[in-house]
Amino acid sequence: MAISPAAGHRDAVVVLPGIMGSELIESATGRVLWGVSDPRWYGSAWTTGDALAKLHVTEDERAGRTGRIRATRMLRFPAFAPVLRGFEPYRELLRGVRNNAAHPDAVLEFAYDWRLSVAHAAAELAKAAEAHLQAWRAHPQGSRDARLTLVAHSMGGLVAHYFVTELGGAGELRTLITLGTPFYGSVQAAGLLATGRGTPLPLPRRRLRALACTLPGLHELLPGYRCVKERCCAYSQLTAVDVESLGGDLELAQRSLDRQERLRAAAPLPQLRAVVGVGQRTPQSLTLAGGTAHVQEYVPDGGTCADRRGDGTVYRDAATLPGSPAFYLPQNHGSIARSEEAIAYACSVLTERPLGPPLGATELGLYVPDMVEVGRPCPIEVDLVDNPAAVVCKVFDLAANLEIARPWLTPHDGSLYAEVPLPGPGLYRIEAKSGGFSAVSQLVLAVAPDE
The missing domain is CATH 2.60.40.10 (Immunoglobulins)
Known part of the structure; x- marks a missing residue:
């Protein structure tokens, strides 16, 4: 007896990685600049710096003249950056999604140049998603009434959200599944820009800071909630001027914070299903003094402060939108898209089978x-x-x-x-x-x- 796939199987699915989650190559030479197969490469890259110099965003790229570097595929091997820590490959996530789609051709792997802005990546996504949806509707195993389901890790969720809310993607969207997406940013990004200013610092972290200050993509992760501690239990929002004082880029910071302001004013997104990392020590607020940022692992809570934790990079309340259901998972940010539970959750949403926490599960x-x-x-x-x-x-x-x-x-x-x-x-x-x-x-x- 033939068994029909569940309703969610019939969608065209697009999978998006997070920041630093796409393999990047130099277009002119074909040289891999990020996402190499040998994990020992990262120790050399972050200490010598020669291999990372090509990743710095140029003035031409900021002006929209891109193509010097191309994203080829999602990470197949572990990658590493100081402070941001590790980035696990996406093989298991892609395999799980493909196994739960009507056909492997229903799944598009969308790699993007994570160095550049969310708006740039979302424009590329709009073209790729439309072409993929039309191709799937015409596929022998496809469906003429198929819609889009997006599965996105970390910054990929910001790209997907921009596509849905600002580029008209909502009309074709059935579901947006996010894994550790910093909808309201991460204090870690602000701390990273200020890391080591005026103090001795290990060479790998100096290399990262020099790179990060040129990246629109890193500025997109700046926190947009009230996270700057002024005095006891009095907090304000980070400003672009604050970011510039830390060594960041004023224009890039303002673009990011403006985008988050539009996000706060946007209508609820009922199609969102968010996996939120919990249980890990996570920067949640900061104090600013003399061009440096000192991060703290707590946020205001009424008349006191509370440690809300998160996934080590994104604190739990920044990883979803108001009114959207969340699936809470004790896991680190770079590993959440590799975890069995997150993959099972994404697949259960695809197939419309709800999934509860594993028996015997405890937070750790x-x-x-x-x-x-x-x-x-x-x-x-x-x-x-x-x-x-x-x-x-x-x-x-x-x-x-x-x-x-x-x-x-x-x-x-x-x-x-x-x-x-x-x-x-x-x-x-x-x-x-x-x-x-x-x-x-x-x-x-x-x-x-x-x-």
């Missing part, structure tokens, strides 16, 4: 530094644990694709704690798991002491 928070020196132990902290004895921690060398350690976690100041030496320069994944949710993971870059 993982904290590790973004970088460590080889020869120094890497600290690992795990908190929000109901059953400490059930927590398992693992360390993987991504270059060797090998598990290299299972640190023993011991109680320390209300959390669980371990230290593990990383054997050499390169990229490592640290995982912690307890209960029914998949492991919370984070990428760490190990660098030589003189780097």
